[in-house]
Amino acid sequence: MHKDGESVHVSEEEASGGSKEGVVRWVLIVGTLLAIVALSAIWITGAASNTDPDADNANVSAKMAADREATDHLGAPLPAQTGEDQQQVRNNLPVVEN
Numbered sequence: 641m642h643k644d645g646e647s648v649h650v651s652e653e654e655a656s657g658g659s660k661e662g663v664v665r666w667v668l669i670v671g672t673l674l675a676i677v678a679l680s681a682i683w684i685t686g687a688a689s690n691t692d693p694d695a696d697n698a699n700v701s702a703k704m705a706a707d708r709e710a711t712d713h714l715g716a717p718l719p720a721q722t723g724e725d726q727q728q729v730r731n732n733l734p735v736v737e738n
Contacts, residue, residue, distance in 0.1 A: 642649050653660065728735040 728737075
């Protein structure tokens with residue numbers, strides 16, 4: 641710090657109260673890289689230890705098959721129930737009268 645007449649001149653380091661070494665930048669870069677490496681290692685080891693690639697979908701597939709079996713009869717047309725062995729058909733559909 642030096643004084644020229646009425647004005648005071650202060651260096652940038654003295655005005656900021658610290659040094660400008662860029663340490664924070666390096667801490668952020670190193671920390672981000674370490675986080676990426678750690679998360680990648682967790683992801684890769686988890687994928688490598690999984691022996692059945694369809695293990696996550698096995699329960700969903702079984703549930704879908706069970707639902708399909710339970711609802712297969714819903715889409716089938718009703719059998720014609722006539723006293724005679726004749727079946728009435730309208731628009732290519734069997735007609736059941738109550």
